Amino acid sequence: MDTARLSLNQITVNSWSLEQAVAGCERHEVGAIALWRDKIAATGLQHAARLVRDAGLRVSSVCRGGMFTDPGADPAAVLDDNRRAVEEAAELGADALVLVCGPLVDRDLPAARARVRDGVAALLPHAAAAGVRLAIEPLHPMMIGVRSVVVSLGQALDLVEELEPAHPGSLGVVVDAYHVWWDPALEQQLQRAAGKVLGYHVSDWLPATTDLLLDRGVMGDGLIDLPGLSAQVAATGFDGPVEVEVLSARWWGEDPDDVLRLVRKRFEECV
Amino acid sequence: MDTARLSLNQITVNSWSLEQAVAGCERHEVGAIALWRDKIAATGLQHAARLVRDAGLRVSSVCRGGMFTDPGADPAAVLDDNRRAVEEAAELGADALVLVCGPLVDRDLPAARARVRDGVAALLPHAAAAGVRLAIEPLHPMMIGVRSVVVSLGQALDLVEELEPAHPGSLGVVVDAYHVWWDPALEQQLQRAAGKVLGYHVSDWLPATTDLLLDRGVMGDGLIDLPGLSAQVAATGFDGPVEVEVLSARWWGEDPDDVLRLVRKRFEECV
Numbered sequence: 001m002d003t004a005r006l007s008l009n010q011i012t013v014n015s016w017s018l019e020q021a022v023a024g025c026e027r028h029e030v031g032a033i034a035l036w037r038d039k040i041a042a043t044g045l046q047h048a049a050r051l052v053r054d055a056g057l058r059v060s061s062v063c064r065g066g067m068f069t070d071p072g073a074d075p076a077a078v079l080d081d082n083r084r085a086v087e088e089a090a091e092l093g094a095d096a097l098v099l100v101c102g103p104l105v106d107r108d109l110p111a112a113r114a115r116v117r118d119g120v121a122a123l124l125p126h127a128a129a130a131g132v133r134l135a136i137e138p139l140h141p142m143m144i145g146v147r148s149v150v151v152s153l154g155q156a157l158d159l160v161e162e163l164e165p166a167h168p169g170s171l172g173v174v175v176d177a178y179h180v181w182w183d184p185a186l187e188q189q190l191q192r193a194a195g196k197v198l199g200y201h202v203s204d205w206l207p208a209t210t211d212l213l214l215d216r217g218v219m220g221d222g223l224i225d226l227p228g229l230s231a232q233v234a235a236t237g238f239d240g241p242v243e244v245e246v247l248s249a250r251w252w253g254e255d256p257d258d259v260l261r262l263v264r265k266r267f268e269e270c271v
Numbered sequence: 272m273d274t275a276r277l278s279l280n281q282i283t284v285n286s287w288s289l290e291q292a293v294a295g296c297e298r299h300e301v302g303a304i305a306l307w308r309d310k311i312a313a314t315g316l317q318h319a320a321r322l323v324r325d326a327g328l329r330v331s332s333v334c335r336g337g338m339f340t341d342p343g344a345d346p347a348a349v350l351d352d353n354r355r356a357v358e359e360a361a362e363l364g365a366d367a368l369v370l371v372c373g374p375l376v377d378r379d380l381p382a383a384r385a386r387v388r389d390g391v392a393a394l395l396p397h398a399a400a401a402g403v404r405l406a407i408e409p410l411h412p413m414m415i416g417v418r419s420v421v422v423s424l425g426q427a428l429d430l431v432e433e434l435e436p437a438h439p440g441s442l443g444v445v446v447d448a449y450h451v452w453w454d455p456a457l458e459q460q461l462q463r464a465a466g467k468v469l470g471y472h473v474s475d476w477l478p479a480t481t482d483l484l485l486d487r488g489v490m491g492d493g494l495i496d497l498p499g500l501s502a503q504v505a506a507t508g509f510d511g512p513v514e515v516e517v518l519s520a521r522w523w524g525e526d527p528d529d530v531l532r533l534v535r536k537r538f539e540e541c542v
Contacts, residue, residue, distance in 0.1 A: 105478075107496045113455070141453040142413040145478045145494055155455040182412040184384070184426040207376075207416045212483065223416055225378045 007032035068119030069102030339390030340373030
C-alpha cells in the first residue's frame with residue numbers, strides 16, 4: 001500500500017515517548033499517528049496536541065476508551081473516564097476514539113456483553129456532542145479474559161446497527177487484521193460494514209506465535225493475506241490512514257528507527 | 272455433572288502410558304476414556320483394545336485424524352493415514368474419531384479450508400464402511416497457525432450439513448468448551464447442532480492464560496460457564512461420555528492420581 005496512507009500506532013515503538021514518536025514520524029515521512037492515552041498523559045494533553053499540530057500529523061485514533069465490563073466498577077466512574085477520553089480525542093482532532101470494550105471478569109458472559117452495550121450507549125451522546133467518532137474494536141477471542149468480550153466483527157457491527165442510528169455517523173468499528181483475520185464470516189461481515197469502518201490496523205500473525213499479547217509480527221512475516229483484506233476493507237469505503245500496530249516484545253527490543261524503516265518497507269510491499 | 276458420564280481424555284494425564292491411564296480409570300472409577308494415537312501406537316493397537324475391553328471402559332473417542340491442510344502433502348498419503356486412524360477407532364470401538372483439520376501453512380486460508388472439505392469428503396465413505404463416526408472439532412482461533420483452520424462451531428456444522436447427507440450418521444462435531452465458549456454465535460449454533468454432537472469436552476479458560484497450547488485450567492478454575500454450556504449441549508440430544516481434556520504444563524507436573532481426584536471432584540461440582 002502507498003506509504004502516504006501509513007499511520008504509526010505508537011505502541012509499535014513503545015519505548016519512545018510521544019515527543020520521540022512524533023519526531024520519528026517526521027524523520028521517516030510518516031503522515032499520521034495513533035496515540036495512546038498513557039503516553040498522552042505523560043506528555044500532557046495540550047503539549048501533545050501542539051506537537052502533532054506543529055508536525056502536521058493527522059491523528060488516526062486515540063487508544064483507548066471502553067473497559068465497560070467490570071461488574072464491580074461504578075458505571076458513573078467508567079463513564080467519566082470515557083468522557084475524558086472523548087475530550088482528549090476531540091482536543092487532538094483524532095479521526096476516532098478506539099473502544100476496547102473490556103474483559104470477562106466473572107463467568108457471566110451475556111451480562112458482560114450487556115454492560116458493553118449499555119456503556120457504549122451512555123457514552124455515545126457525549127461523543128456526538130464533542131464531534132468524536134467512537135470505533136468499537138473487536139479483539140481476538142484469546143483476549144476475552146484480559147481485554148475484550150467483543151471478539152468478532154459481526155458482534156461489533158450488531159452494536160453499531162443497534163446504537164448508531166440515534167447518533168448518525170458517531171459510531172463505527174475498527175478492523176484490525178490481527179484480531180479478525182481467522183473469522184470464516186469475515187468477508188460477509190466486511191460487506192455488511194460498508195460505511196461503518198473508522199479504522200484499519202495491520203500487523204501479522206506469526207505461524208508459531210508464542211504469546212497472547214506481545215508476539216505480533218511485522219506485516220509479511222506471518223500468515224495473514226493482508227492485500228486481500230486491504231481490498232475488502234477498501235470496498236467498505238474506508239480510505240483513511242492505515243495504522244501499523246505491532247505489539248511485540250521482540251520488536252520493542254530493537255532500535256525504533258530500524259523498526260520504523262522496516263514498517264515503511266513492509267507497508268509498501270505487504271499491505 | 273454425574274461422574275457416571277466422566278471420560279478421561281488421556282492427554283490430561285499425559286505422563287501416563289495407555290496402560291497406566293486405563294489402570295487409573297479403574298482405580299478412580301472412571302467409566303470411559305479417550306485415547307490418543309501416539310499412545311495407542313506405543314502400546315500396540317491390539318493390546319490397547321484388549322486393555323480397554325478387559326477394564327470395561329467405553330472409548331469416547333480416538334484423537335485424532337485430520338491434518339488435511341498442507342498444500343505440500345500428498346493427498347493420498349493424508350488419506351492413508353486417516354484410514355489407519357479410522358481402523359484404529361473401529362478396532363477400539365470408539366464412539367467417534369476426532370478430526371483436527373490442520374493449520375494454515377501459507378497465506379491462502381480459503382484454499383486450506385477447501386482442502387479440509389475435500390479431505391473429510393474423501394475419508395467419509397471409508398469411515399461409514401467401517402462403522403466409525405467422524406467428529407470435526409473446531410479449535411480456538413488462536414490455534415489456526417498450528418492446528419486447525421476450522422475455528423468455530425458454525426464452520427464445522429457447515430461442513431457437516433454439506434457432507435453428512437451422503438453418509439447419514441457418519442459425520443458430526445465435537446463441542447470443546449475451551450475452543451468455542453467465546454463465540455457470540457454459540458447458543459444459536461448449538462441449536463442448529465441438534466443430533467450432530469458426537470462429543471463434548473470440558474476444561475476451563477484461565478483468566479490470565481499464559482500459553483496458546485498448554486495452559487488450560489481444570490473446570491472451575493476459569494471463566495467458562497460450564498453448567499450453562501452443558502445444558503445447551505444436552506439440549507442437542509447428546510448424552511454420551513463427557514471428556515475432561517486438560518492440556519496443561521502445570522497439571523502435567525503433578526501426580527496424575529491427584530489430578531484425577533481433582534478432575535472427578537470438579538466434574539461433579541462445576542460441569
